[in-house]
Amino acid sequence: MATMELVRRSASSSPAFQPGAQEIAKLIDVSKCIGCKACQAACLEWNDLREEVGFNDGTLNNPHDLTPASFTVMRFTEWENAATGNLEFLIRKDGCMHCSDPGCLKACPAPGAIVQYSNGIVDFDHDKCIGCGYCVKGCPFNIPRISKADHKAYKCTLCSDRVAVGQGPACAKACPTKAISFGTKQEMKDLADKRIKDLKGRGYANAGLYDPPGVSGTHVMYVLHHNDRPSLYAGLPDAPKISAVVELWKGVAKYAGLAFIGLAAVGAAVHHIVAGPNKVSSEDEENAVRLKEKA
Amino acid sequence: MASLSSTHDKPVLVDRYAAGARINHWVTAISFILLALSGLAFFTPSLYFLTGLFGGGQLARTLHPWIGVVLFVSFSGLFVRFWKANLWNRDDSAWMSKLPDVVAGHEEKLPEIGKYNAGQKLVFWGMALLILVLFATGLVIWQQYFGAASSIDQQRVALLLHAAAAVGTILIWIVHVYAAIWVRGTIQAMTRGNVTGGWGWRHHRKWLREEVQKGEVKTQPAE
Ligand code: HEM
Ligand code: SF4
Numbered sequence: 240m241a242t243m244e245l246v247r248r249s250a251s252s253s254p255a256f257q258p259g260a261q262e263i264a265k266l267i268d269v270s271k272c273i274g275c276k277a278c279q280a281a282c283l284e285w286n287d288l289r290e291e292v293g294f295n296d297g298t299l300n301n302p303h304d305l306t307p308a309s310f311t312v313m314r315f316t317e318w319e320n321a322a323t324g325n326l327e328f329l330i331r332k333d334g335c336m337h338c339s340d341p342g343c344l345k346a347c348p349a350p351g352a353i354v355q356y357s358n359g360i361v362d363f364d365h366d367k368c369i370g371c372g373y374c375v376k377g378c379p380f381n382i383p384r385i386s387k388a389d390h391k392a393y394k395c396t397l398c399s400d401r402v403a404v405g406q407g408p409a410c411a412k413a414c415p416t417k418a419i420s421f422g423t424k425q426e427m428k429d430l431a432d433k434r435i436k437d438l439k440g441r442g443y444a445n446a447g448l449y450d451p452p453g454v455s456g457t458h459v460m461y462v463l464h465h466n467d468r469p470s471l472y473a474g475l476p477d478a479p480k481i482s483a484v485v486e487l488w489k490g491v492a493k494y495a496g497l498a499f500i501g502l503a504a505v506g507a508a509v510h511h512i513v514a515g516p517n518k519v520s521s522e523d524e525e526n527a528v529r530l531k532e533k534a
Numbered sequence: 535m536a537s538l539s540s541t542h543d544k545p546v547l548v549d550r551y552a553a554g555a556r557i558n559h560w561v562t563a564i565s566f567i568l569l570a571l572s573g574l575a576f577f578t579p580s581l582y583f584l585t586g587l588f589g590g591g592q593l594a595r596t597l598h599p600w601i602g603v604v605l606f607v608s609f610s611g612l613f614v615r616f617w618k619a620n621l622w623n624r625d626d627s628a629w630m631s632k633l634p635d636v637v638a639g640h641e642e643k644l645p646e647i648g649k650y651n652a653g654q655k656l657v658f659w660g661m662a663l664l665i666l667v668l669f670a671t672g673l674v675i676w677q678q679y680f681g682a683a684s685s686i687d688q689q690r691v692a693l694l695l696h697a698a699a700a701v702g703t704i705l706i707w708i709v710h711v712y713a714a715i716w717v718r719g720t721i722q723a724m725t726r727g728n729v730t731g732g733w734g735w736r737h738h739r740k741w742l743r744e745e746v747q748k749g750e751v752k753t754q755p756a757e
């Protein structure tokens with residue numbers, strides 16, 4: 240589990256992610272979360288971050304959004320379940336999903352500023368980041384944030400520095416209800432299965448695992464009581480995938496654009512060779528002189 | 535007034551661009567080239583090394599949009615100067631219908647043309663339109679100041695349009711620069727500000743006639 244072999248770099252040709260035996264995952268069991276934010280505090284502490292003192296907007300969301308200093312936030316939703324008449328308090332720990340097919344990495348123009356390890360972790364290398372914000376546009380989950388202080392992109396690292404030495408993420412360690420678990424992806428899927436069976440037995444017929452295939456699966460997964468409607472949980476995308484616009488921009492547009500530019504340059508050179516320079520003749524000059532004299 | 539005899543061995547010169555227009559053009563040209571170089575560095579990893587010209591990736595990212603602002607202001611100046619002379623007329627349609635002769639350099643088969651031919655006018659209007667698109671989309675994707683001003687979906691579309699418009703302007707730029715090189719005697723219009731009478735006679739005869747009428751055509755002063 241401690242292997243951190245690099246398999247993909249941004250803006251470099253490298254093969255698509257191949258899930259291997261080393262693949263890890265964090266499982267967030269939304270049904271067990273009590274919204275205490277111990278994970279948020281642990282994240283700040285481990286990553287040595289200081290969030291600005293904010294303000295209360297009348298909800299428990301604090302801070303209100305991910306920021307360059309808050310790699311994870313709890314998002315609270317009050318939802319009236321029409322079927323049962325119950326008011327449900329849905330709490331989701333938001334943060335990077337560590338996609339197998341990461342849109343951030345696809346969009347990034349700086350070679351090596353975003354890397355993907357063989358265990359599935361997607362990490363930012365701040366020395367190489369140029370602060371363009373392309374990762375923000377590439378991500379289907381609206382995760383990366385660009386710091387106004389150093390103009391670099393920040394997001395959850397899945398505690399890659401801890402995982403590299405055989406530890407689990409700080410948030411998982413801090414969670415008092417064990418709503419956050421960490422292990423190999425297979426272990427986490429097995430654990431999720433048990434939890435889903437339990438939830439189904441307790442009336443949550445649509446309980447399920449959120450491991451969206453649109454991004455080839457993720458390395459942060461949720462157990463949701465309402466897996467038929469992920470968007471209930473503060474807008475978790477129902478079917479996330481890299482935007483078609485981003486695919487077009489980083490795919491056809493790139494190759495067609497370069498091809499056209501190359502063809503135009505070659506075309507101009509060939510034209511010059513074939514047609515030769517378009518020169519003014521001495522006759523032209525004489526005609527001009529005559530025109531002037533007549534005037 | 536030069537004597538008649540002396541005019542026969544010296545070509546006449548016609549002023550084409552005053553100093554202000556030339557400075558305006560070169561500010562536009564230099565900022566455009568810098569924008570293309572830095573932009574292409576972001577566009578494709580194989581050209582990322584071009585960020586080195588700007589002092590690295592962070593600086594290239596910072597400078598590009600500011601140079602864009604310079605380009606936009608500067609091009610607006612060119613637009614105000616030249617838009618009238620670039621309005622389309624009947625000669626332009628006739629000229630366009632003889633494109634094969636244009637490409638082959640058979641100018642004797644083309645209609646007489648005013649200050650700008652149809653090709654130059656298309657370059658002008660194409661650049662005007664695409665620079666407007668580049669400026670508008672460039673603001674949308676300017677993360678540092680406008681990152682929060684639009685939705686991520688809008689920014690994705692803006693980024694695609696910006697890249698496409700950039701490719702468009704670079705293609706037009708290649709045509710523009712190549713034409714200036716191919717048609718010998720053109721570049722001095724933007725360096726020294728004038729062209730020879732023969733150049734005017736061959737490529738823009740209507741314009742030359744107008745300049746002669748206005749008495750704007752001078753004999754080249756003796757060295
Ligand atoms: C007119 C004002 C312009 C503005 C405000 C502007 C702004 C931007 C911004 C903000 C970016 C993102 C990278 C960064 O933050 O530096 C960008 C990228 C880019 N710009 Fe511009 N730009 C302008 C004009 C141009 C022009 C004239 C060209 C081409 C000749 C150009 C070519 C590009 C290219 C190729 C990219 C990269 C797109 C990609 O990654 O696919 N830009 N521009
Ligand atoms: S959630 Fe967003 S930032 Fe995280 S790996 Fe996926 S695309 Fe990248």
Ligand code: SF4
Pocket residue numbers: 249343346347348349352353363367368369370371372373374375383385391392
């Ligand atoms: S902000 Fe940094 S990490 Fe994000 S796309 Fe740009 S260079 Fe890559």
